[in-house]
Amino acid sequence: MSNGFTFIDLFAGIGGFRLALDHLGGKCLNFSEIHSDAINTYCTNFREDGGLNLGDITKVKRLPAHDILTAGVPCQSWSIAGKNLGFDDDRGQLWNDTIYLLNQSRPKAFIFENVKGLADPRNQSALAYILARIRQAGYFAKHFVLNSSDYGVPQDRVRVYIVGFLHEAHLRKFSLPAPHKSTLKLADVLQGGIGKPPSAPASGITDLFGKPVGDKRRYRKLSGMNDFFLFNDIRNGPTTIHSWDLLPTTDRQKQICLLLLRNRRKRTYGKLDGNPLSLAHLQGLDSSIRQEELETLVAMGILKTVDYAYAVNPHGEIPLTHGEKLVLRHVEVGEITLDSLKECRELKKAKVALDKTIPALVAKGVLARSEVRYEFRYTKISTGIEGINRIFLPKSEAFPTLVASDTNDFVAFNDIEADTEEAYKQTFLRDIFQPGLFRKISRAEACLIQGFPPDFLLPESRSRWMKLVGNSVSVPVIQMLGQAIIATGCFGDVAPCQAAA
Numbered sequence: 001m002s003n004g005f006t007f008i009d010l011f012a013g014i015g016g017f018r019l020a021l022d023h024l025g026g027k028c029l030n031f032s033e034i035h036s037d038a039i040n041t042y043c044t045n046f047r048e049d050g051g052l053n054l055g056d057i058t059k060v061k062r063l064p065a066h067d068i069l070t071a072g073v074p075c076q077s078w079s080i081a082g083k084n085l086g087f088d089d090d091r092g093q094l095w096n097d098t099i100y101l102l103n104q105s106r107p108k109a110f111i112f113e114n115v116k117g118l119a120d121p122r123n124q125s126a127l128a129y130i131l132a133r134i135r136q137a138g139y140f141a142k143h144f145v146l147n148s149s150d151y152g153v154p155q156d157r158v159r160v161y162i163v164g165f166l167h168e169a170h171l172r173k174f175s176l177p178a179p180h181k182s183t184l185k186l187a188d189v190l191q192g193g194i195g196k197p198p199s200a201p202a203s204g205i206t207d208l209f210g211k212p213v214g215d216k217r218r219y220r221k222l223s224g225m226n227d228f229f230l231f232n233d234i235r236n237g238p239t240t241i242h243s244w245d246l247l248p249t250t251d252r253q254k255q256i257c258l259l260l261l262r263n264r265r266k267r268t269y270g271k272l273d274g275n276p277l278s279l280a281h282l283q284g285l286d287s288s289i290r291q292e293e294l295e296t297l298v299a300m301g302i303l304k305t306v307d308y309a310y311a312v313n314p315h316g317e318i319p320l321t322h323g324e325k326l327v328l329r330h331v332e333v334g335e336i337t338l339d340s341l342k343e344c345r346e347l348k349k350a351k352v353a354l355d356k357t358i359p360a361l362v363a364k365g366v367l368a369r370s371e372v373r374y375e376f377r378y379t380k381i382s383t384g385i386e387g388i389n390r391i392f393l394p395k396s397e398a399f400p401t402l403v404a405s406d407t408n409d410f411v412a413f414n415d416i417e418a419d420t421e422e423a424y425k426q427t428f429l430r431d432i433f434q435p436g437l438f439r440k441i442s443r444a445e446a447c448l449i450q451g452f453p454p455d456f457l458l459p460e461s462r463s464r465w466m467k468l469v470g471n472s473v474s475v476p477v478i479q480m481l482g483q484a485i486i487a488t489g490c491f492g493d494v495a496p497c498q499a500a501a
Contacts, residue, residue: 009031009032013042013468020478030054037467057094058097063101068111073094114160115159116160130162131143145161146159151476152184155400155449156398159477173488176481187395225418228392230384232384233302233379243376247301253300253302257303275373302377306338308372310368409440414431452469
């Protein structure tokens with residue numbers, strides 16, 4: 001298939017954009033990447049000597065004439081992990097560099113990709129600014145929020161894609177295909193004899209590499225029993241595994257844990273979406289609760305104590321750091337509370353490390369603990385319990401989003417079935433968890449989950465290849481967008497436009 005178009009690949013990573021556009025008949029003129037592992041992987045797999053690499057985008061002043069500009073602009077500024085600072089984060093300014101090069105080189109179309117957080121209401125003004133800058137550059141664009149699992153890979157990966165054209169007529173002709181009625185399931189990409197064999201093709205649809213795509217079936221909500229088990233103490237459900245499910249606990253201890261679980265998100269107890277509760281709070285809910293019971297749960301590793309509020313002492317001549325002074329600006333009625341500090345945007349922007357600054361103020365005698373509360377030991381959803389976040393059954397429709405830092409997600413060796421929710425959980429614990437019949441996905445499986453060929457060459461180290469694959473785009477989504485761009489006729493028979501002088 002040859003459409004005779006050219007493209008330039010900014011923030012290229014390991015080449016997800018390139019793999020898709022090469023498949024459509026495109027020719028890569030240049031790519032831009034600064035991380036050595038990504039550069040080496042890109043050059044190895046595409047047989048480049050590195051001469052096409054433009055390097056640091058902030059130092060690129062011109063691009064050669066081309067038809068499509070692609071860019072997976074670094075997403076940390078818009079993700080939860082990046083503290084939602086947007087353009088307050090220097091990394092967000094890379095959007096300005098990208099749009100500058102778009103304006104300078106004048107390609108016929110472009111595809112930009114970012115995390116779904118960019119389209120969230122909290123970032124509405126940032127997205128509007130980006131789209132306005134694109135319009136000022138003379139381009140007509142729309143943004144789309146798409147899930148990779150709807151376009152040929154078994155991965156729940158929701159991302160924002162901005163697609164634009166130099167001529168408005170082509171944007172009007174641009175149309176996304178409907179999500180596939182068929183897609184691969186997790187079992188179809190699991191290797192090494194773990195999981196069910198690939199299901200027989202039923203639709204005649206093939207993926208990027210010509211492999212038949214099986215029927216799509218919704219297991220996830222079947223009879224209320226999910227196709228994965230979540231290890232988490234701050235959520236609840238028929239397939240949630242709590243700490244008190246894994247340790248020998250009494251019915252009374254389970255009741256106390258569930259009481260905390262049901263009430264910790266109520267605004268009565270603080271400003272955060274999940275607050276520790278004091279002994280008085282818990283006794284207000286159940287007057288029979290004793291502190292000794294809570295301390296036993298702390299000793300068991302199910303709960304932890306949290307220094308929640310601090311009285312502020314006179315501090316006169318005590319020397320304070322800039323961060324310590326910023327913290328003390330948030331005194332309310334003579335004390336400082338943890339929730340008010342954690343939600344403070346000023347402290348986030350200043351990158352004040354509360355876990356170091358608060359103890360320093362206590363050591364100096366400026367702050368004195370005034371309230372202790374109780375919280376679950378495991379409160380970070382992505383961390384899970386003892387290094388396990390989720391265990392997916394092979395019959396699962398999709399694996400969760402692959403991320404650069406790897407995840408604590410696993411796949412089970414076998415599927416299980418049961419007639420009731422409690423039997424389902426107990427069967428899982430007995431037949432999968434306790435004998436340890438689960439593992440992390442392999443390198444080849446991660447490639448398939450992102451739409452790369454399983455033999456795509458990557459470093460041996462798991463942390464290195466996971467960072468590369470997790471930072472990439474899902475290849476079939478880009479291929480779909482590329483096909484839709486070609487279908488507008490924006491390339492026609494005209495040679496690539498000339499770069500602006």
